[in-house]
Amino acid sequence: MGEIGRLERIPLREVWKHEALDFTKWLEENIDVLNEALDINLSSVEREHPAGPFSVDLVAEDEAGDLVVIENQIGKSDHEHLGKLITYLTVLEAKTAIWIVTDPRPEHVRAVSWLNESSAASFYLLKVEAVRIGDSPPAPLITRIVGPSEESREIGAKKKQLAERDVLRYRFWEQLLEKARHRTKLHASISPTHHSWVGTGAGKSGLSFNYVARQHEASVELYIDRGKDSEEENKAIFDELMKHKENTEAAFGGPLEWQRLEGKRACRIKKTIPLGGYLDEDKWPEVHKAMIDAMIRLEKALKPYIQKMKF
Incomplete structure (x- = not known):
């Protein structure tokens, strides 16, 4: 058996120094990474899309042509970004909201689960990390923490x-x-x-x-x-x-x-x-x-x- 490398996690700021200028721009150009992580098909990605007086990090379309809002946060999840996500979703009348963070707090995991049970929209909370093996270039590792499901819809309907x-x-x-x-x-x-x-x-x-x-x-x-x-x-x-x-x-x-x-x-x-x-x-x-x-x-x-x- 040949040599097997070990996966190493890298501080995200070493790969993307600036959230908007680096990470959001990279994700706009590599939306297929998100498609693979969520098993969906997003296209027509637009950065800094206006939502009233605000600007959404990324807006895309799903296979049905419905809008999807994407909010990025390099750091611990916080109330401000959750509020932005909900605001953008309602202003643009989007059907799906994706929140990408490096450290999801348990309170926000529960909040996003509740949103999936209580609303007609679909909410995803994703964790993003940077990894590499040996001297390989850094690669993104995106993990789905919370997302919509039939079970959550059934729970919501029952509630x-x-x-x-x-x-x-x-x-x-x-x-x-x-x-x-x-x-x-x-x-x-x-x-x-x-x-x-x-x-x-x-x-x-x-x-x-x-x-x-x-x-x-x-x-x-x-x-x-x-x-x-x-x-x-x-x-x-x-x-x-x-x-x-x-x-x-x-x-x-x-x-x-x-x-x-x-x-x-x-x-x-x-x-x-x-x-x-x-x-x-x-x-x-x-x-x-x-x-x-x-x-x-x-x-x-x-x-x-x-x-x-x-x-």
């Missing part, structure tokens, strides 16, 4: 869907709580939330009257949970209330679901309302009315027994 659901749930609770205030003081001091439930104390520690909203159904409940290491106490409270099941359901005006939840810490007594949930916006008035009616009856039926408990 958007979850965010939209959070907004919908908030509006669901906002409207329900406003209507409830006109009929009962039970949840009068409670604010809307993005969560799947809102609740208030039932007069004893660890007991709460909760409204719960799922995608296509809702419920009201007395939830029993006194926190860490309280399973036995929670079950004892439930069992005490269970003794009054017949009278409680008579006062409520119908059957309830008595869930001791064996093997779990908490317990609940609830009434399911199958008329619709937070995704069924056209049914909200009907669902809200049924939930408020059920909550008023549930509190009235259980409160006498809760107040008498010695727990």
